[in-house]
Amino acid sequence: MSDRIRHPAFAARRMSAEQAARHIRHDMTVGMSGFTGAGYPKAIPGALAQHITDAHGRGEPFRIRVLTGASTAPELDGALARVDGIELRVPFQSDPELRSRINAGKLDYMDIHLGQLAEKVRYGFFGKIDVAVIEVSAIREDGSLVPSSSVGNNKTWLDMADAVILEVNRWQPDALDGMHDIFYDTALPPYRSPIPLTHPGERVGDPYLQVPLEKVIAVVETDAPDRNSPFKAPDATSKAIAEHLIDFLRFEVRQGRIPANLLPIQSGVGNIANAFMQGLGESEFTGLTAFTEVIQDGMLELIISGKMDLAAATSFSLSPVGIERFLEHADVLRDKIILRQQGVSNHPELVRRLGCIALNGMIEADIYGNVNSTHLMGTQMMNGIGGSGDFARNAYLSVFMAPSTAKNGLISTIVPMVSHVDHTEHDVSVIVTDQGLADLRMLSPRQRAKVIVEKCVHPSYRDMLADYIERATATSYGKHTPHLLPEALSWHERYLVTGSMFGPEATQAKD
Incomplete structure (x- = not known):
């Protein structure tokens, strides 16, 4: 990994994922990298899940608040949800295990516009970020970080976290170096200036992420692929x-x-x-x-x-x-x-x-x-x-x-x-x-x-909807946006009761 960790002081902070995960404790808020199955930490979540399991076995509470860029992968969301290690998850997810627990009311989930989360964290709405766990593809000689296959909210997590754990993933291609454009503007309202971007191809920032060395408490080496599904030919x-x-x-x-x-x-x-x-x-x-x-x-x-x-x-x-x-x-x-x-x-x-x-x-x-x-x-x-x-x-x-x-x-x-x-x-x-x-x-x-x-x-539903609109227009309380309030959600209720949205008229039309 010497070609991927090229700063001696960062290299001196290398340790195993099991050791690094011990820096994360109950009731912490943790910002993790990852966006749509790319660039998420590969080793720390699994090690953390084991520590959580051990703590629960001793009768000790251990749940954390997890903030990411978007969805991650089963190795992160699934692993932590499975051991009941998540108290709050923000802002987007796609893991079946995590989704099941959200819908069962076993953990809290906040659905938020992806473009807003970083600034809301910077405003202090989520409290402090205790630890950031960020995957990078390399640490350069000057200590700057080469981002991996996603950027997401990584800059904000690095800026706002009290402590940082870096996963340096050799699997991430060297070709990523120089492909990023990280915009550095930390002004808060009312002192913010426009982002000076007038074409998608303009570069207005820096190719690398920055983090103060004193924040970095662990560097973990990994060599693991992103978890993305095979391409499906369009149907x-x-x-x-x-x-x-x-x-x-x-x-x-x-x-x-x-x-x-x-x-x-x-x-x-x-x-x-x-x-x-x-x-x-x-x-x-x-x-x-x-x-x-x-x-x-x-x-x-x-x-x-x-x-x-x-x-x-x-x-x-x-x-x-x-x-x-x-x-x-x-x-x-x-x-x-x-x-x-x-x-x-x-x-x-x-x-x-x-x-x-x-x-x-x-x-x-x-x-x-x-x-x-x-x-x-x-x-x-x-x-x-x-x-x-x-x-x-x-x-x-x-x-x-x-x-x-x-x-x-x-x-x-x-x-x-x-x-x-x-x-x-x-x-x-x-x-x-x-x-x-x-x-x-x-x-x-x-x-x-x-x-x-x-x-x-x-076509199976066209007559049903046309009939609904005709009757709503004739009898609705208002004519601007006609609705039959007793029936407006009846299609959903019918599905929950019968397993189908078809009404008698639609079934007859289909037959």
């Missing part, structure tokens, strides 16, 4: 959604509302996002840029092919094949990818200034364009709002996408009223399903309802 539903969206962007170009090379793209993760990237690769669009949170396989291929000139994000989320492609083309990618802290990658002012096209997934939308992206049946947390809200409210175009049905058609993605609201109708420009695309701009609520039902609803 027919995802391709249909992508085709509707690309046709819409062509129309916007013809109307002169966006340039021929589009505007900076923000794209969430998942099958639909990869299908959209694949569709862009097969389209006539060139000279593309991205100002986003995560670079996954589809976006990486756009850069390698030359279709996309530049992508700025806070993290990679690459499959094993994607990682091989990154290493194969590292020399070219070094000049085309910039990784920043999420307080910059998700900054609302920058999203609006750059005019981003925001593309995010959803669980459900209602007939007026309100979107639920976090809760199943209004009560069970799925993953969290992530960065979708940072982009949706401030984007040039705010697009939400999902299949028109779920659970083999037993659930309609478009419902009379969403069971939980993450994005109000005011922040949603376009809704897309495999059935079609609804452009909601400049439409009143009743006009929105009409176009959503016509364009986005699965």
